[in-house]
Structure formats: structure tokens, C-alpha cells
Amino acid sequence: MPRLLLSLLLLVACSTSSFAAEKPNFLWIMSEDNSSHFLKWFDPTGASTPNIEALAKEGLTYDNAFSNAPVCSVARTTLITSCYSPRIGTFHHRKSFIVPMPEGLKMFPAYLREAGYYTTNNSKEDYNAQKSKDVWDESSRKASWRNRQPGQPFFHVQTYTTTHESSLHFPAADIDNKPTENDAEAVFVAPYHPQSKEFKYTYARYHDRIQQMDQQVGKLVDQLREDGLLDSTFVFYFADHGGVLPRSKGYAYDTGLHVPLVIRVPEKFREQLPQTTGSRIEPFVSFVDFGPTVLNLAGAKVPDQIDGHAFLGLGEQQLVESDESFGYADRFDEKYDMVRTLRKGKYRYIRNYQPFNFDGMMNNYRYKMVAYQNWKEWFDAQKLDGPQSQFFQARPAEMLFDVSEDPYEINDLAGDPMHQEVLEELRGRLDEIVVGMPDLGFYPESYLAENAAANPVAFGQQHKADIAALQQIANLQLGSFADAQSDIAKALASSDPWQRYWGVIACSGHGAEALPLKGTLVKLAESDPENLVRVRAIEYLALYAGQDPAEAMGKALENAKTATEANLILNSVVLLRDGSPGYSFSIRRQQVEHLKQNRGELERRLEYLDPK
Known part of the structure; x- marks a missing residue:
């Protein structure tokens, strides 16, 4: 036999032998836009999901699993990076600019590839950070574990869109003409929703979709079984965040963040886990923890730069348990919040x-x-x-x-x-988290796009003291205005525009009680050198001093330097138009025709305010 051929055969044999060293496989099954409230396995008001329940009976049910964000791109970026999005600059949905991964850090499937795994994704990505070429062997609608080398361990992600928000974008006529499989009169409707026929039908229709998704889960697991891989594969089922009835997806309540999580443990590895198959797990897990958990189970090194920690491991590992989960909600399409x-x-x-x-x-x-x-x-x-x-x-x-x-x-x-006592404890802990990161959300998105996009993590570290100061000003909303007035006045007089910015927001948090500072706010609205400070002052005076904002907001819009800045201004316009007291505006597309790039979210606002 020629020496070269013999060497190649030995190489393949060695490779196959290393694959066969019983590294576990991993299958992530993600459904879109459904909180744990919609599955009876987690909530008695939910729909029956026999295939997911079957996984749970052969594995572990996590009763306290949370997405860190209540919307797709931010949640999925948190998953793939194992980092908190406000720290690495990926916290707005949809992204107006893309940022690099933190220096020296890769998306976690790249580390699995380095350890010999075949990594595939079918097929949604939706990342707000730059993806390198070493993350996936294949990411497409055709991606499958079946294309790997013989014996090669795999990590496969499968997303089902069956339960996505768009599944409830049906015409009103359907309510009377398309019956649901679940009884609309018997289905549970959350107490904050109207008990109307529209909501009852929507809930019932969504329960139908949950059950259709469950059937898809069952068929995919059957494929694993047919391939003889079920006994060597950890199967994770979870949702990419909560949803999707109103006040869930996009909102930082439990219905937007609390996700179902079931992990079927393969027979070959059950004796190596301290947890008992079929049990329910109480300690908290979050999306930042999922990546390090897979790396840990795979025997791969968990990088130091991440925010999460492994919650599952083989052998007698001492893993950290937690009783808390941090979450964040910022711009959601064209709608701003923090x-x-x-x-x-x-x-x-x-x-x-x-x-x-x-x-x-x-x-x-x-x-x-x-x-x-x-x-x-x-x-x-x-x-x-x-x-x-x-x-x-x-x-x-x-x-x-x-x-x-x-x-x-x-x-x-x-x-x-x-x-x-509980309020003060949790307030203090949250303050500790946002200052410690530090949280980039204290700067307007347009400012971050111009000044932090090249390296958000480095920008945050360089401005950590500044962010801590902004957080302290923001917290002047808490407590009495009398106690905060002098500190708010100092913020309004600061040479730092973002201290003035948050000083105005602190006034808005106090409402009419902050009217003793009206004179200062009028000056800021008329002549502050920072356009967005003027906007916030105009906003306050409209909300609490009865000053019509239409003309001043129009000028601020025309002075916007970017589409992202203009979109934030229009958020205030919508607030003042649609909320109380309800002002009239005449917003025209011509006012922002000078803004040429990244107009996606701006166009959404214009579609509402100035439809063609």
C-alpha cells in the first residue's frame, strides 16, 4: 500500500476514533415568540404539548428559565455570544449598526468547531454582532447534522416559526369564519386583556399554533431516533423569548422573558449527571448561560470574557446556582424605551x-x-x-x-x-449590575453609532465613570422631588450633554412636581447645543407645562444629523400625539429627506405619521 494512502487512512481512523470518544451531541429546538405560560407542562392554562412533555420525562424541566431580552435579535445575540447585550452594544432591535464581537471572543459554536464538532443552524440567525466564518459549518434552510463526517459529534440548532408573532396577523373576518381547534370560549385570557371575542379567538388560535409546533418537535426527535442518535444527544427545547399576545413580546415582564426549557438527557450520559431524570429544576438559568453549558458538557474550554456560567455538567462538577435573572428592553423596531x-x-x-x-x-x-x-x-x-x-x-x-x-x-x-426592604434590595442589586457592566443604554443610540460602534466594550470601559454618573442622575427620579431638586438642577447645568439629558428625563419622571425648574427647562428647550437635550426639554414642557411642542419638534427633526436620531425624536412625537394630553403634529417626509442612510425604523414611523 502506498505510504501516502496509508497515512491518510491512519489519519481518518484516528479522527474517527477521537469522534467516537463519546462526546455528546446537541440539538437545540427553538420555537419563536412563546412564553412558558402557553404550555400546560409549565402553566395549567396552557396548551397540551405531548412531545415536549415526553422529552421532559426523560430529562430535566427548568421552571425558572429566562431569555435576557423579550425580542428576537437581542435575545438571539445574547444566546450566541453568552454576553449581556447592553454591555457589548447589541441591545436595540433591529440593529441600526452592527458591532464587532468583544475583542478576543468568538460566538460560542466556533469553540465547538475547534473541539471537532460539526455545527449547523436551520436557519434563523438575527444577530446584532458581526458573525465570523468559523461559527457554522452550515447555516441555511438545508442545514442538518446528517452532512457531518461519520462519527463526528454535532451541535445543531433548529428554529420553528410556527408560533411566531406573524402567525396572529390574520384578518378580523377570520374570527367569525375560521373556527379554532381549541375552544375560544374556554381558553384562559390574561387579566390585563379585555375579555373580548377578539382576544378569546386570538388566544385559542395561538394555542393551536403551540400544538402544531409540538408536532414539529416530535418529528425532529423521530429523525434523531431513526439515525440512531437519540441516546447520545442532549435535546434542548426552549423558546427564543416570551410572547406573543400583547404586553409580552417586547416587554420586560415575565410574559416577555420567562421561557419554557426542557433538556432531554441521553441515556449514555444519564449516570454522569447529578440530577435525576424526570425532575424539575428550581435554580434560575438565563440565555447567557446556555452557550457555556453546551461547551462544558462538550468538554470544551469556556471563555473568560462571557457573562454566563454553565448550569449543567458531567461528573461531580460544582456548578454555580443562581436565583436571579437580569433582563433588558430598549428600542423595539421603531419604538424606543429603556x-x-x-x-x-x-x-x-x-x-x-x-x-x-x-x-x-x-x-x-x-x-x-x-x-x-x-x-x-x-x-x-x-x-x-x-x-x-x-x-x-x-x-x-x-x-x-x-x-x-x-x-x-x-x-x-x-x-x-x-x-x-425587598424593593431596596432589588433596586440596589440592579444598580450594581448596570454600573458594573457598564450599561451602554444610558447613551442615545445615535451617539453610540457615531462614537462606540467600532468597539462598544472598550468604549464602555473608557466611560465607566461617566455611565455611573448618568445612572445616578437617572435614579433621581426615585424618591421625592424635594430631596432630588438640587442634584437635578446641577445635572441640568452640567457641561456634559448627557448629564443634562438625564437631568431632563429625571424631571419628566417627577412630572408636574418638577415645575420649579421650568425656567431652566425652557432655556434648554430653546438653546441647548445638543439637539436631543432640546427634544427632551420640549417633551417635558409639553407633558407637564402645557406648551405646544409641534413647532419646536419640527425644528428638532429638521436638525437631526442621522436617521437614528430622527427616529428617537419621532418617538417623542408619537408619545405626545397619541398619549395624554394629545397634541397635533404635521410631520412631513420632506423634513427628513436629508437623512440618507439606515432609514428602516425611521420609515416605519413615517409610515404611521405621514403615510404616502
């Missing part, structure tokens, strides 16, 4: 940094859903009260919920004297 949340034990603390941006502000894609339209119509007709109307009203700067007693988060305990 919300940070901490779920710790049975409590969820929510920090609304811009509380005047009410949840129900127009978002074009959301309002394609009949249920969204119905909810707004009922609110406008004054048919709603209590928790059903809050979606369209300003929120408190901070909220606290006991999710064990109040799973739909309608009873805010932040003002309850009996819960002040």
Missing part, C-alpha cells in the same frame, strides 16, 4: 428609566394584530379600567411584583410599606 429588570426568587423588579413612554405606544408591526387593535379601541372608547387600561398609561419609574402570587404582574408592590 427598561431593566431583575427577577430574583419570587419577585420581579422593573426599572422604567423613561416611565412616560407608555407600553402601548404605536409599533407598526405589533398593531397588525387584531388583538392589539381591539385593545386600543376599547381603551379609546373608555371601556377599560384597572389593569386593562395601564398598558396605555405612563408607568411608575420602578415596579415590584410577587410573581408567585401575581403571575401576570398587575399588583405593583413598589409602594407597599411591607415590601420596602
Whole structure:
């Protein structure tokens, strides 16, 4: 036998032998846009999912699994990077600019490839960070583990769109003409939703979709079984975030963040796990933890630069357990907000940094859903009260919920004297997280695009003290205005435009109580050198001093330097037009025709404000 051929055969034999060293395979099955509330395995009001339940009975059920973000691109970027998006600059959906991965860090499947794994994705990516060529062997609608070398271990991701939000973009006529398999009169409707026929039908139709997705899960698992791979493959089933009925996807409540997670443990590795097959796991896990968990199970090195930690491992490893999960919600398509949340034990603390941006502000894609339209119509007709109307009203700067007693988060305990100790503990812990990262959300997106896009992590570290100062100013919304007034006045007089910016937002957080600073705010609205500071001051004066903002907002829009800046200005326009007291604006496309690039989200706002 020729020596070259013999060498090649030995190489293949050695390679196959190393593959056969019983490294586990991994299959991630992701459904889109559904919280744990929609599966009966996790919530008695959910739909029956026998195939997912079968996986759970041969594995582990995680009762406290959370996406770190309630929307696709941010959640999926968190998954693939194992990093908190506000730290690495990937926290807006959809991205107006793409950023590099943190220096020295790769998306985690690249480390699996280095360890000999065949990595495939079918097929949604939706990343806000730059993907290198070493992440996937194949990422397409044809990607499959079946194309790997014989004996090669694999990591495969399969996304099913069956439950995606778009599945509920049906015409209103369907309600009377297309019956659902689940009984619309018997289905559970969350207490913050109108008990209307539109909502009942939408819930029932979504339960139908959940069950269709469950059938897809079963068929994919059958493929593994047919290939003789089920006994060597960890099968993860989870959703990419919560959703998708109104007030879930895009919102940092439990319904937007709490996801179902089941991990079927292959027979070949069950004896190596300390957990008992079929058990339910109480400690918290988050999307930042999924990547390091797979790397740990695969025996690959977990990089130091990530934010997550492994929650599952073979042998007698001492793994960190947690009772908390950090979450974030910022720009969602064209709609701006800045919300940070901490779920710790049975409590969820929510920090609304811009509380005047009410949840129900127009978002074009959301309002394609009949249920969204119905909810707004009922609110406008004054048919709603209590928790059903809050979606369209300003929120408190901070909220606290006991999710064990109040799973739909309608009873805010932040003002309850009996819960002040818990409130202060969770507030302090959240402050510690956002300052420690540090959180880039304290800068407007347009400023980050111009100054931080090349290396957001380095920018954050260079400005860590500045961000801490902005966070302290933002927290002047909390407590009494009398106690905060002098510090807010200092912020408004700062030479740093973003301290002035957050000083104005702190005024808006206090509402009419901040009117003693009206004179300063008028000056900022008229002559501040930073356009966005002027916008925030105009916004305050419109909300609480009765000053018509139309002309001043129009000028600010014409002065915008980028489409991203213009979109933030139009967010204030929509707030002031659609919310209370409701001002009239005449927004024209000609006002922003000088802005040529990254106009996607700006066009969504113009579609609403100045339809062609």
C-alpha cells in the first residue's frame, strides 16, 4: 500500500476514533415568540404539548428559565455570544449598526468547531454582532447534522416559526369564519386583556399554533431516533423569548422573558449527571448561560470574557446556582424605551428609566394584530379600567411584583410599606449590575453609532465613570422631588450633554412636581447645543407645562444629523400625539429627506405619521 494512502487512512481512523470518544451531541429546538405560560407542562392554562412533555420525562424541566431580552435579535445575540447585550452594544432591535464581537471572543459554536464538532443552524440567525466564518459549518434552510463526517459529534440548532408573532396577523373576518381547534370560549385570557371575542379567538388560535409546533418537535426527535442518535444527544427545547399576545413580546415582564426549557438527557450520559431524570429544576438559568453549558458538557474550554456560567455538567462538577435573572428592553423596531429588570426568587423588579413612554405606544408591526387593535379601541372608547387600561398609561419609574402570587404582574408592590426592604434590595442589586457592566443604554443610540460602534466594550470601559454618573442622575427620579431638586438642577447645568439629558428625563419622571425648574427647562428647550437635550426639554414642557411642542419638534427633526436620531425624536412625537394630553403634529417626509442612510425604523414611523 502506498505510504501516502496509508497515512491518510491512519489519519481518518484516528479522527474517527477521537469522534467516537463519546462526546455528546446537541440539538437545540427553538420555537419563536412563546412564553412558558402557553404550555400546560409549565402553566395549567396552557396548551397540551405531548412531545415536549415526553422529552421532559426523560430529562430535566427548568421552571425558572429566562431569555435576557423579550425580542428576537437581542435575545438571539445574547444566546450566541453568552454576553449581556447592553454591555457589548447589541441591545436595540433591529440593529441600526452592527458591532464587532468583544475583542478576543468568538460566538460560542466556533469553540465547538475547534473541539471537532460539526455545527449547523436551520436557519434563523438575527444577530446584532458581526458573525465570523468559523461559527457554522452550515447555516441555511438545508442545514442538518446528517452532512457531518461519520462519527463526528454535532451541535445543531433548529428554529420553528410556527408560533411566531406573524402567525396572529390574520384578518378580523377570520374570527367569525375560521373556527379554532381549541375552544375560544374556554381558553384562559390574561387579566390585563379585555375579555373580548377578539382576544378569546386570538388566544385559542395561538394555542393551536403551540400544538402544531409540538408536532414539529416530535418529528425532529423521530429523525434523531431513526439515525440512531437519540441516546447520545442532549435535546434542548426552549423558546427564543416570551410572547406573543400583547404586553409580552417586547416587554420586560415575565410574559416577555420567562421561557419554557426542557433538556432531554441521553441515556449514555444519564449516570454522569447529578440530577435525576424526570425532575424539575428550581435554580434560575438565563440565555447567557446556555452557550457555556453546551461547551462544558462538550468538554470544551469556556471563555473568560462571557457573562454566563454553565448550569449543567458531567461528573461531580460544582456548578454555580443562581436565583436571579437580569433582563433588558430598549428600542423595539421603531419604538424606543429603556427598561431593566431583575427577577430574583419570587419577585420581579422593573426599572422604567423613561416611565412616560407608555407600553402601548404605536409599533407598526405589533398593531397588525387584531388583538392589539381591539385593545386600543376599547381603551379609546373608555371601556377599560384597572389593569386593562395601564398598558396605555405612563408607568411608575420602578415596579415590584410577587410573581408567585401575581403571575401576570398587575399588583405593583413598589409602594407597599411591607415590601420596602425587598424593593431596596432589588433596586440596589440592579444598580450594581448596570454600573458594573457598564450599561451602554444610558447613551442615545445615535451617539453610540457615531462614537462606540467600532468597539462598544472598550468604549464602555473608557466611560465607566461617566455611565455611573448618568445612572445616578437617572435614579433621581426615585424618591421625592424635594430631596432630588438640587442634584437635578446641577445635572441640568452640567457641561456634559448627557448629564443634562438625564437631568431632563429625571424631571419628566417627577412630572408636574418638577415645575420649579421650568425656567431652566425652557432655556434648554430653546438653546441647548445638543439637539436631543432640546427634544427632551420640549417633551417635558409639553407633558407637564402645557406648551405646544409641534413647532419646536419640527425644528428638532429638521436638525437631526442621522436617521437614528430622527427616529428617537419621532418617538417623542408619537408619545405626545397619541398619549395624554394629545397634541397635533404635521410631520412631513420632506423634513427628513436629508437623512440618507439606515432609514428602516425611521420609515416605519413615517409610515404611521405621514403615510404616502
